[in-house]
Amino acid sequence: MNTRHHRRPGGPGDPGGPGGLEEALASLATDAPPALLDRVAARRVRVPGPLEDVHVAFTGHGVAFLRAGMDERAFTAAFRERFARPLLPADRPPAGLEPALRTGRAGALRLDLRGLSAFEAAVLAATATIPRGQTRPYAWVARQAGSPGAVRAAGSALGRNPVPLLIPCHRVTRSDGTIGQYVFGAGAKERLLRAEDVDLDALAALARRGVHYLGSDTTGVYCHPTCADARRITPAHRHGFRSPAAAEAAGYRPCLRCRPGLATPA
């Protein structure tokens, strides 16, 4: 049993007097600052998005985790498994999250990507630049991340993407024309790309003919097939290439927007 102090409300106490020191010490108790909890715990919110049941976790630094097709319990467990931090409900989603999911453009939305390796961060940064409605091969991502030889590792890093949709890893596809794997399954990846008006059938048809790049003989520029510039080339002036090397051997230069170029200018 404990004899508790009677704390005088507002009483400063007299540290010199008998018993006053204890009261003065008791008045040193204080509440925690409101921001303390947010240094420990992340917040979660369920938001509408292009997939079912999108749950998002965020910290004071930005959005840290997004998963689709899970209930709240499974999401919390997945977050705990990965981050080992408490996850508490939020009053409202962070500013900019819902527009980012609606438009497929994350824009200025803040992301909390602490805890990723430098390579993972570079892969995600490269992926974040792929515009809505376009796709890039895994090899492109590896090259843009500064490790052209690490194509498989880039695929693994994308598989660990903590914030799919916001960093559009669904826009990274295999160079053989198939769409490849996805954290929420290949079916979800295909639905997302079709919803962004990516013509997957045309891409597959090109790939079957061995065409992975398109060039225009009026501009002398070659592109990834989904690049906005490539889609403007009229059929009469469009030429297909198997590789950047083949396009450049034919006298074409790489597009400055979709950057299909060779790893290093030899």
Added chain:
Amino acid sequence: MTVTDQTLPAPAPGAGAQTGAETGQDGDGCGDPAAAAVVAALRGDLDEGFAALYEAYRGTVFSTALRLSGRWAEAEDLSAEAFLRAYRALCGYGPERLAVLRPRAWLLTILANHWRNTLRAAARRPRPGPLEEAPDPPDPAEGVEAAAARHETGRELAALLAELGPAQRAAVVLRHVADLPVAEIAEILDVPAGTVKSHISRGLARLRALTTDHDALRAAATGTGRSGGRADSTKGGTP
């Protein structure tokens, strides 16, 4: 070494008979009225339970961290780390372990151990500048005069706590700032209850001596009550 102490202000009834039995199982949750609800919440759902744990003990943990470290920013670091470590430990606790958990003592043990580790680490590095004035948030129910007076006293006393050695400071802060029973402090600091009481009484005696010195110094230095030069007198107060 345990010293029998006659000057403890309000020894808990029966605490004196508890020589050597520092586990503090009192049957009433060891003076911790929130314990049962927190444990029940933790057994239901880890994250909701953590929220309950935080609500129940955030003030105790932060106050203890603030008065142990003497610095607001350091207190935030210590408290955040203690709560995070607590959560990570809870992730591995099964229902049996949770059932016997006494959350306040457990949480403050994590905090105290972490604080001692940072002290050890800090001893190898230079001190990061002078003690910070803890910006105690104002209490709206308190008048300006009273708040100012409390702030003056609090600031001085908080600075004087730093003059105590770690063991005495920890015992005094846990007993008189966090308001914990001696048995629980003994468990947190992992020393016998008699040692805790000795640390508390010696710590209080030292604080009394320091405050007397301060009052004398301040009266000599300023004469007209509180005005400029107080920061100097605080620093010059070491006997």
